[in-house]
Amino acid sequence: xxxxxxxxxxxxxxxxxxxxxxxxxxxxxxxxxxxxxxxxxxxxxxxxxxxxxxxxxxxxxxxxxxxxxxxxxxxxxxxxxxxxxxxxxxxxxxxxxxxxxxxxxxxxxxxxxxxxxxxxxxxxxxxxxxxxxxxxxxxxxxxxxxxxxxxxxxxxxxxxxxxxxxxxxxxxxxxxxxxxxxxxxxxxxxxxxxxxxxxxxxxxxxxxxxxxxxxxxxxxxxxxxxxxxxxxxxxxxxxxxxxxxxxxxxxxxxxxxxxxxxxxxxxxxxxxxxxxxxxxxxxxxxxxxxxxxxxx
Numbered sequence: 001x002x003x004x005x006x007x008x009x010x011x012x013x014x015x016x017x018x019x020x021x022x023x024x025x026x027x028x029x030x031x032x033x034x035x036x037x038x039x040x041x042x043x044x045x046x047x048x049x050x051x052x053x054x055x056x057x058x059x060x061x062x063x064x065x066x067x068x069x070x071x072x073x074x075x076x077x078x079x080x081x082x083x084x085x086x087x088x089x090x091x092x093x094x095x096x097x098x099x100x101x102x103x104x105x106x107x108x109x110x111x112x113x114x115x116x117x118x119x120x121x122x123x124x125x126x127x128x129x130x131x132x133x134x135x136x137x138x139x140x141x142x143x144x145x146x147x148x149x150x151x152x153x154x155x156x157x158x159x160x161x162x163x164x165x166x167x168x169x170x171x172x173x174x175x176x177x178x179x180x181x182x183x184x185x186x187x188x189x190x191x192x193x194x195x196x197x198x199x200x201x202x203x204x205x206x207x208x209x210x211x212x213x214x215x216x217x218x219x220x221x222x223x224x225x226x227x228x229x230x231x232x233x234x235x236x237x238x239x240x241x242x243x244x245x246x247x248x249x250x251x252x253x254x255x256x257x258x259x260x261x262x263x264x265x266x267x268x269x270x271x272x273x274x275x276x277x278x279x280x281x282x283x284x285x286x287x288x289x290x291x292x293x294x295x296x
Contacts, residue, residue: 005045015051021059025070044292073279082271083264091252100243
């Protein structure tokens, strides 16, 4: 029994769900693809005239081809300069590891000696010798009215000596004469009494003073200070230093343009061929090769 041939339009009018399993990758327009497929292949007969089986077959075939269609579509979205045949970027990392180790030992010895000596001597001598004399002569006469008669005479001599001794601050219980005063007095008192009407008194005397002052002061001070200081310090100092570092340098280079092998005009013609590629036409052509009978 021969199965009758049916066109795509006839099957679609019989069952408009024959494209429900058609796997169309995003971002392609599913409705646009189906409408253009009907316009291009609507009058051609398909190898599967049973609508249910054709719908299933279209689903299985499109699932297999969908990744390819998606990649082909992505190639139409590339951003590039069509007249450049060199456009590249290269980079590389330069890694440098550094390890430093430093150890050292230092021996140190310090000696210090301080000597200090101080001698101090001071002396002071003071001698004072004062000698003086004082002579005084007095002659006093007076008179008074009284009823007494008679006369009286008195003659005498007075002598006194005063001595002052001092001691130096550093001579305990030792005193030396510092000052001496010798005073001699002689006087005569005469009283004459006249006839009850007048009294005359005469005081005649001589005072001799001899003053002698001797003072000697000796001060002597001696001090001696001696200081000696000796010191020794010994020590070991050990130092260590470990350092590890890692440096990473990234070098990046970008190059583009025409290397000169292909002319600019040739690259323009090649770009025109690329522009003619249409993903919808490509899918429709593959559908025709898979499901349509190429008999007109």
